[in-house]
Amino acid sequence: MAAIILAAIWGVVMMFSGLYIKNKAMAKYIAVTGILVLLLVNALEYYNIWRIDFDVRGLQKFTAFGTVFNTIAFGATLLYFLLNGKEFEEVGKDVFDYYALIFFSLCGVTLVSSFNSLLMLFLGIELISIPMYILAGSDKRNLKSNEASLKYFLMGAFSTGIMLMGIAFLYGATGSFYVGAPNTPGMEPMVAIGMVFLLIAIAFKVSAAPFHFWTPDVYDGTPTVFTSYMATVVKVASFIGFLKLFDGAFGKSHGEWQLLVAILTAATLFIGNITAVFQQSVKRMLAYSSIAQAGFMLLSVFSLNTFGREGLIIYAAAYSIASIGSFAVLIKLKDHSIEGFNGLAKSHPFLALMNVVFLLSLTGIPATAGFFAKYYVLMGAIKSGQHLWLVIFAVLMAAVSAYYYFRVIQAMYFKEGTPEVKPVSGAYKTTLWVAAVLIILIGLFPSVLTKALYA
Amino acid sequence: MDPKDVLITFPELLLWFPLISGLIAFTLKNGNSAKNWAVTSSFISLAIAVTSLFFMDSGKYFNLNNVSYYWMPSIGSSFALKYDGMARLLVMLNAVAFPLVFLSTYKQNYKNPNSFYGLMLLTQAGLAGVFCAMDALVFYFFWELALIPVYFLSSIWGGERRIQATFKFFVYTFAGSLLLLVGIIYVYLRTPEQSFSLNAFMQASIPAVQGKFIFWLFFIAFAIKMPIFPFHTWQPDAYEQSPTGVTMILSGVMVKMGIYAVIRWLIPVFPAQTAAFADLIIWLSVIGMLYASFLAWQQNDLKRLIAYSSIAHIGLMCAAIFARNESGLDGVMVQMFNHGVNVIALWIVVELIERNYGTRKISELGGLAATAPTLTVFLVVAALANIALPLTNAFIGEFLMFNGLFEYGKAVTAIALVSIILAAVYTLNMIQKVFYGEANMSLAGVGAPVLGKGAITALAVIVVIIFAAGVYPRPMLELTQDSVNLFFNKLKGL
Amino acid sequence: MSITHLLFWFLTVLALGSALMVIFSKNPVHSILWLIGTFFAISGHYILLNAQFLAIVNIIVYAGAIMVLFLFVVMLMNLNTSAIPVKNKWLGFAGVISGGCLLLVLTAALKDTAVMRNDVQMNTGDIGLIHNLGMVLFKDYVLPFEVSSVLFLSAMVGAMIIGKKDTNETS
C-alpha cells in the first residue's frame, strides 16, 4: 500500500522539483532517492515492520508474491535510473517529467502486482500504459518516435476496449468485479467470452503473438532509453497481472483455456525467435527477443503451478536485469546495428564482458539467472503434464535464440572494428558490474528469490 | 584418516582448483607468466589426481571421495560429487591431458595468452565437474559450462573459417543439451521424493510410452556430443578450425563426456528403453564406424582425417556400451582413457607438422621421414596405437569391446571388424603420403624441423603410457571395476 | 408493446443507425456529429434503465467535453472537407467481414444460454441515482478514485510534454 501511495507522491515530487530545480542532472538523484525510498517501504512492508493499512474494501490484496515482485521492479528501475541518467537528459528538456511519468507507471505496477478487483487491474494497466504512450513520443521532432507513440496509443486504446468488454461479460456472469468471482470449475459461455476478451487484451500488453505487432515498431521507434524500461519493467508487470488474473479468476477451469495459452505461447516463441534471427539493428533484435522471452514467460501462465509462479518471479528478475544491462550497453554505442559492436572487446573489454554476461543470461546458459528462469518455467510446463510438444518446441526455439544473441557476441569478440562509444562514467561501470554480479548470483542460488515468496 | 576431519574432498579439489587458478590466469597480464601459471596449475591438478589414487578404498576414505551438500533444497537438488572408478579414470585423463597440451603447445605463442590459458583451465574445471557430478542438475550445469570456454577458445584462436564452424558446433550441441534438460526435468518430476540425485533418477517411475520418448531426448544430446553417426557433422569442421591445443581437449577429453554420460546417466536410468533401442543404436554406431572410416580415407587435411577416425572409434565404444556386457564395458572404460591419450599424441604431431611446414594438407606434405625421423617415429607409434596394434593400449580396449560386441551379435561384429582393415588402409595411406617417398622440397621448413622440448617430452610420456597400458592393462581394468559392477547391478535390477 | 418497449427499440435503432453513419460518412465532422447522436441515444438508454447519473455524465463528459475536443481538433486541422477516402477496397472489405464474424461468433455463443432470459430492471430502482452512487464511490471506491486522479495527473503531464512547443524547436 505504502509503495502505491509513495510512487504516486514521488511522481508529483518530481514534477514540482522540475519547476524549481534547473539543473537537469539533479533529476536523476531525486529519482534514485525516490526508488530507494520505495524499496525501503517495500522492505518494511515485507518484513511487517511498518505498513500503511486502510480498508480498501478488498480491492487490493497484498501478498508476499506481489511484494517480492515490487522489489524486483523497483530494483530493476533503480539499475535503470543509475545506468541511463545521462540519456534521459538527451531525449528532451522535460527530464523531471519523464521521471515523474515513470513513477506514475510504477504506481500502476504496484497496483497490478496486488490487485484483487478487475477494476484495479484495469486502472493499473491504464496507469502503466498512458505514461508509456507519452514516453514513446517524447522525442517529438523524430518521426519514428511519433509513429511509435501513435501506433502504441491506437492499438493500446483498442486493446483497452477489448479488455473492458471482457470485464463487462465477467460482471454480467458473476455480478461482481472481484477476481475470485468467476473462479469455478466449469466455464459457462459468458465467462468464456469474458475470459477470451481479457486474454486477448493482456496478450496484447505482454506482446504475445499474434497480438505482438506493435512491439517491434514501438520499441524501435521509442527513444532507446525508454524502450529499455518498456521492454522490462512494464512487460514483466503486465505478466504478473496476467498470472494473477488467470490464477485467481480461472485457476479452477485451467484445463478449459490451457490450449489457448499453449497456442499463444507457441506462436510467440516462433515469431519472436525466428524473426529476431534476421534483424540487423540490435535494438530491433532486442525488441523481437523480448517477444521471444515473453513466449517463455507465457509458459508460466500455461502451467499455472508453483514452479510456474516461482519461475515467473525469477524470470522477471533475470530478464529485467539482463535486458536493462544489455540496453544500457547498446545505448552507449553510436551505431545500433550489429556491425556497430564489431571489435568492442578490444576497445572496451569491460563493456563487452558485461554484455556477454547479459546475453548469456538471455540465452539461458547455466550459472546465469536466465538459465534458472527458463529452467523453472520449463519445469512448470512439464509438471502440468499437458502438451509436452510445447516444451520441446520451446527449447528448440531457445536454441534458435542462441543464434541471434551470439551474433552480438561474435561481433564484439571475433570481428575487427572500431566502435564509437560515448564516454562511460565510473558509476555507470560499477552499476553494470553490480547487475552482472546479480545475474550470476541468481544464476547460482535462485533459491534466494523462490524462498522469499514463502517467508 | 578420521572421516570427521576431512577439510576438502578430492572431487572438490579437482574441480575448484583449476577453476580458481583459471580465474587467476585471467588477471595475469604478462603472457609468459600466464603460460607458466597454467602449466604449473595443470601439473598440480595432475599431482592431486595421482595422489587421489592412493585413497581409493571407498570404505576407508569414503569422506574423501564423496561430497554432497544442499544446493537448492526447495527442488531437491544438492551439490553432490562422487569420485568412483569411472570418475577417477576420466578425471585422470582430464588431469593428464592438460599438461600434455600445455607442454606440447608451449612454443606456440597465442595472442592475449592470459585469456587463452584462463579459458583452458575453466574448461578443465567444467570437465572435472561433469565427470564427478552425482546430481542431474549439477551434471547439466557443468555439461553446459564446459562448452562455453571451448566456444570462445575456438572462435578467438581458431582457423579462418572458425566463426561459422564453432558456431555450428555450439548451436548443435546447445540444442542437444536443451533436449537433455527437458528429459532431466521430466525424469525428475517422476522421482520418488523429487530429487535430482542419480539414485533417485534410477528409481524414477517412468511410464513406458513417454519413457521411449524421453530416452531419445537424453540419447540425442549425448549422441551429438560423442558424436555418433549421423549427428557427427559438426565435429570435423570444429576440429579443423579450432586451434590444435583446443582440438586436443575436444577430441581427447570432451567427446568422452558423451560416452560417460551414456554409461552413467542414460542406461542405468532407462534400462527398459535401452533394451528396446539397443539394436537400433548398435547398428547405427556400426554403420557410423564404417562410414567414418571410408570418409577418413578421402580426407586430405590431417585434422579432418583424425576427426573421422575418432568418430569411428567412438562409434565402436557406443556400440560396445549398448551391447551391455561386462567385456564390452570394460573395454569402453579403458578405451576412453587410451583413445584420449593416443589421439592427443596424433594432434601433437599434426601441430608440430603444421608449425614446421606451414600446412596440414596431406597432398602438400611428403618425405618427412627423411627430414624428421624422430617425428616419424612418434607418429608411427601413435598411428599404430590408433589402429589398435597389440601391445599398444588401444588394443586392449578394442579387443574387449569387439569381444563384448561379439557376445551381442556375430554378424554385427563381423561388419564392425571391417573397420580395423579400413583403419589400416587410411592410416597407412596417411603415413606413406606424409612421411615416405621423396621429400617434398617445396615445403617451407624442410630439413629444419623444430621439435620443442615440451613436445618431445609430451610425446615420450604418451609413448610410455601407450606401451605400459598396452602390456599391463590390469590396474586400469581394476580401477573401473566398481563402476562396471554398479552398472550391471542396476541392469540386473539389484 | 408498452411505451418502454417502444422507446427501447427507437433508441436502439437510433444508436445503431447513427453508429453506422459514424463509420460510413465521408466527412469527419459528420462522423463526429453522428457519434454525438449515438451518445445521446445511449444516454437515453441509461435513462430508460433509470441510471440518471450516468446518463447526465455521459452527456456532459462525452457529448459535451470529449466530442467538442474532437471537433476542435478536426477544425484545427481543417479536415472538414472529406479528405481521406476509405482505405483500399479489400482491406476495408476484410475489416467488415472480420468485424461481422466477431459479432456472429459472440451472438452465436450467447444466444441460447439461460442467462439471456433474465429480465432487466427498467425505469425503477435507485442504484443509479446520484445519491447512492456518491455514497458508494466515496466510501468503498476511494482507492480507485484516487488512483484515477493520479491517472489524470499523468495524462495531463503527458499532454503537456507532447503538446507544448519546444523552445528549441522554434529556433
Place this chain on the structure above:
Amino acid sequence: MTIQHYIFLAVALFSIGVIGVLTRRNIIIIFMCIELMLNAVNLLLVAFSKMHSLAATAADAASKAGTEGQIFVFFIMVVAAAEVSVGLAIIVMMYRNTHSVDVNFLNRLKH
C-alpha cells in the same frame, strides 16, 4: 426487456466500432470508433448492473447490488477522458510534423 436485447445491442455497437477501426484511415475517426466501443461496454455494464439489482432486490428490497457496475462505468469514462487528452495530443503532434492524419502515412518502422 430481457438482458439479451442489451447484450446484442452492445455487441452490435462494439462490432460496429471494431469495423470502423478497421476500415477508416483517418486517425481521428479510428479514435472515435474506439470511443464507440467503450460506450458499448458502458451500456452493457449498466444493463448488467440493473439485471443483477433486479435479481438481488427480488430477494431483499434494500439490496444495493449492481451499484459497482455503474461505478465501473464512471471509471471507464474517467479513463476514456484521460486517454482522449493524451491521444489527441499525440495526433496533434503527428499532424504538426507530417500535416497528415492518415494512419498509414507513418510507416517508417517495419520489418
Place this chain on the structure above:
Amino acid sequence: MSNLVYLVPLFPLIGFLINGLARNSLSKGMTSVIGSGVILASFVVSILLFLQVKEGNAVTVTLFDFINTGKLSIPFSFQVDQLSSIFLLVITGVGFLIHLYSTAYMHEESNAHFARYFAYLNLFVFSMLLLVMGGNYLIMFIGWEGVGLCSYLLIGYWFKNNDYSNAAKKAFIMNRIGDFGFLLALFWMIQHFGSLTFGEVFARADGMNMNDTVLVGITLLLFLGATGKSAQIPLYTWLPDAMAGPTPVSALIHAATMVTAGIYMIARSNILYTLAPVTQGVVAVIGLATAILAATIALKQNDIKKVLAYSTVSQLGYMFLGLGVGAYTGAVFHVMTHAFFKALLFLGAGSVIHAMHHEQDIRNMGGLKKHLPVTHWTFLIGCIAIAGIPPLSGFFSKDEILAAAFSANVVYWVIGVLGAVMTAFYMFRLYATTFLGKFRGTHEQEHHLHESPAAMTWPLIILAVLSVVAGFVGIPAVLGGSHELQQFLAPVFAGSVKLQEAHHLDHATEYILMGASVGAAALAILYAVSRFSKKPDLEEASGFGKLLQNKWYVDELYDAVIVKPLRGMSAFLNNVVEKLGIDGAVNGVGKLVHYGARQLRLLQSGQVGIYLLMMVIAAFVLFIIQLFVK
C-alpha cells in the same frame, strides 16, 4: 628350465631397444654385434630348451595376468613344447645366420639406417618368438600382428621409393584382412570355450562331434588368417611384391619364418582341424591351388627374387596341402627343410644381386658360375633340394606330403606331382639362366664381379649343409628310417592321430610314387638345364607366356573388382552423402530458419490497419477455438 623361457624373446627385445633408441650413436660394428649377438644368445637358449623338451618335459610359463575381467581371463604365458621348440630352433638359428649375412649385405647403409634395419630385424624375431611361444591364442595373435608390422617396416625399409612403401602397405593390409578372420575366431572361441589357452580350448573341443558348426566356423576363420599371413589364395599377391625389401629380409621373413606362421598356427590347432574335415578339405584345395598357380607364374618370371617368391608361395601351398590331408608332421617337416633351402636360395640370390650391383633381372646375368663359385655351388644345392631329388632334404618332406595326399585323394597327388615338376623346371631355368652360359651384363658389372665376403658366404655354406642333411631327421619307414621327427612331435598331434583313420600305403605303392615324382622332376631338370644354359629366353613372352608373366593379371583383377569400387564408394560417401546429405541437412535447418526469418518479418508491414485487422482475425480464431472447437 622355466626361468630360461622368457629369455628367448627377451634378448631380441633388448637388441631392438638398444639398436632402436641409440641408433644415432652406435657404430655399424656395435650394431652388428648387438643385433646378431642377441639372436645368437636366444639361439643358444633355444637349444637348451630343445634338449629339455627332448627329455620330455614341455612347460607352460605364465608371466602375469594380461587381461582379467569377469568371466574372461587371459594370462600372458609362454608354452614351450615339441612343436614350438622346433620352430624356436629354426627361427633363432636361421635368424642368426641371416643377421650375420646382413651385417655385410647392408653395409652401404648409413649408421642410423643400418641400426634401424637391425632394430626392425630384432623386433621381428621377438614377435616371431612370441607367436610360436605364446601359451594362448591371444599371445599368438600379438606375435602374429607384430611380425606383420615388422614385415611392413622392412619391406618399406627404403621408404623413399614409393613402390616399396606401396608394397609394404599392401602386405600389411592383406595381413589385416587375415587378422580380421583371426580375431573373429578368437571371439568365437572365447564365447564358446570361455578361454583362449591352448590346453583348455583343445580339451573342450575334444568332446565335440565332427563338423560341429562352431568348429568349422572357427577353423575357417583361423584359416582365413593363415591365408593372409602365409600368402595363400586369395591373399597371396602381397608376397611377391614384398620382395621390395632387402634380400636378407625376404630370406628370413618371406621365406623361412613369418610366412610359415600360418602352418604353425594350424598345426598348433590340429585338433580343431581334425574335428572339422570340411575345413580340412578347404585347406587342402586352397593349398593345392595356390601351389599350382604360383608354380605356373614362376615359370615365366625373370626377376630372380620374384621366381623365388612364387616358389615360396607354391611351397607354402604344399604345406597347406599337407595340413589339409592331415599330414601335420609332414607340413612341419617341410616348413623346416623349406626354411633351410629357401633361405639358402634367397641369400644366394642376394649374393648374386650384391655382386651385380642390385641387378635382379636374370636375363642380364649368366655365366656367374666362375665368378661366384661358393654362391654357385650352394645355390645349386638349394635348387636340387627344392626340386626334391634324394637324398636332399626337400625330397623327404615333400614326398611325405605327397604320399599323404595320395592316400587322401589321388587327384591331389597328380596335381601335386605336376607342381613338383614345374618347381624343378623353373628352379633350374633360374639356375641355368643365372649361372650357366655366358655373361650378358654390362661391361663394368662384369669388371666388378667378385665373390661376396665371408660374412655372406659362411651362412650360405652352413645353410647348404643343412639343406643336405636336414632331411635325415625324417626318413620314412619305407626307406628303413624311423622318422625321428614324427616321434618327437607325436605328443602334439596325438589327439589328431587318435581321430584320423590310420591309412597305410604298402611299400610298393610308395616306391612307385617316389619314383614317379623323382623321375619326373629329374627329367624336368635335365630339360631345363639343357635348354636354358644354351639360349635363355630373353625375348618378351607372348600369348600364354605373357599371361603367366603377368601373373594371370590377378593384381589387376583385384584392383578393378575391389580397390577401385571401394575408392569410388568412399568418394561418393564423402562428396555426396556427407557434404550434401547429412551435413547438408544440418546446414539446411539453418538455411530454413534464415528463410523463415526473411519471410516472417514481412508480416511486420508497418501499417497499423493491417496490425489491427490481424488482431481481430486472431481474436475471432481464438473465440472459435474456445467456444466451438473444444
